[in-house]
Amino acid sequence: MKFFIDTGNLAQIREAYDLGILDGVTTNPSLMAKEGIKGEAAIAAHYKAICEIADGDVSAEVLSTDFASMVEEGKKLAAIHPNIVVKVPMIKDGIKAIKWFTDNGIRTNCTLVFSAGQAILAAKAGATYVSPFIGRVDDSGWDGMELIGQIRHIFDIQNFKTEILAASIRNALHIIKAAELGADVCTCPLDSILGLLKHPLTDIGLAKFVEDAKKM
Numbered sequence: 001m002k003f004f005i006d007t008g009n010l011a012q013i014r015e016a017y018d019l020g021i022l023d024g025v026t027t028n029p030s031l032m033a034k035e036g037i038k039g040e041a042a043i044a045a046h047y048k049a050i051c052e053i054a055d056g057d058v059s060a061e062v063l064s065t066d067f068a069s070m071v072e073e074g075k076k077l078a079a080i081h082p083n084i085v086v087k088v089p090m091i092k093d094g095i096k097a098i099k100w101f102t103d104n105g106i107r108t109n110c111t112l113v114f115s116a117g118q119a120i121l122a123a124k125a126g127a128t129y130v131s132p133f134i135g136r137v138d139d140s141g142w143d144g145m146e147l148i149g150q151i152r153h154i155f156d157i158q159n160f161k162t163e164i165l166a167a168s169i170r171n172a173l174h175i176i177k178a179a180e181l182g183a184d185v186c187t188c189p190l191d192s193i194l195g196l197l198k199h200p201l202t203d204i205g206l207a208k209f210v211e212d213a214k215k216m
């Protein structure tokens with residue numbers, strides 16, 4: 001399973017990359033706004049900066065919601081760096097845009113996916129990635145992990161090549177479950193990635209080793 005970091009924060013991207021286990025980055029308009037990125041030039045410069053830190057795919061989301069504007073915006077985003085993957089919302093015009101990008105050699109990430117039916121449409125349009133939002137499904141009283149399992153099953157029996165990118169990850173258990181269910185990618189906040197490191201028995205064991213090392 002590939003690991004992406006889900007943030008627009010350059011320091012966090014650098015910290016995650018320094019761990020040596022990161023494969024890419026996802027962003028969205030909320031994450032970009034949180035970093036104070038505003039205006040076309042600043043947005044492009046920020047994506048370029050992310051691509052220079054990250055050695056892997058970087059999802060950059062279109063801000064428009066109609067077909068023609070999404071295509072224009074996506075072309076500009078894809079021109080920023082070869083690692084840019086154009087992130088497109090799961091709406092009717094979004095599916096049309098994903099098909100257009102697929103036919104024109106631009107890779108895509110279909111975002112805001114909450115059902116297996118939406119994932120099938122994204123795969124049929126040729127999306128590189130489909131992003132089911134686990135945490136938000138859980139928040140609505142359904143089981144986000146059940147959705148990952150269902151999409152995995154469908155993509156396998158239908159031989160769809162679209163990669164399943166588990167998004168809206170809220171904790172370390174989400175990452176472990178997504179891995180168990182065969183998600184191709186997990187995009188996580190830095191805290192959830194670092195959460196995987198933690199176990200109290202590791203801390204207790206290390207403290208004892210450090211103490212005993214003094215006797216050596």
Ligand code: E4P
Nearest residue numbers: 006026027028136167168169
């Ligand atoms: C993924 O690409 C999305 O940007 C992200 O995972 C959404 O997560 P949230 O539900 O925590 O905002």
